[in-house]
Amino acid sequence: MKKIIGIILIVIALGLGYMGITGFQQSTSAVKILGIELRAEDKGGKETAIIQLALAVASLVGGVVLINAKEK
Secondary structure, eight states: HHHHHHHHHHHHHHHHHHHHHHHHTTTTTEEEEEEEEEEEOOHHHHHHHHHHHHHHHHHHHHHHHHHOOOOO
């Protein structure tokens, strides 16, 4: 049972990691006009992406621990 939950946590971690990375990349945009670069950032989107990445890491660690845990 622990191994199944561990695998589910790892799959969730992969999904959250993907969403976090794409969200982080989409939260910033830049435009060059006459050699001047204008940037716009979405701080809320960036914070959400960082939270998703942190949850992905936590889920991955939890999944690996559950997979490697010995059954009693």
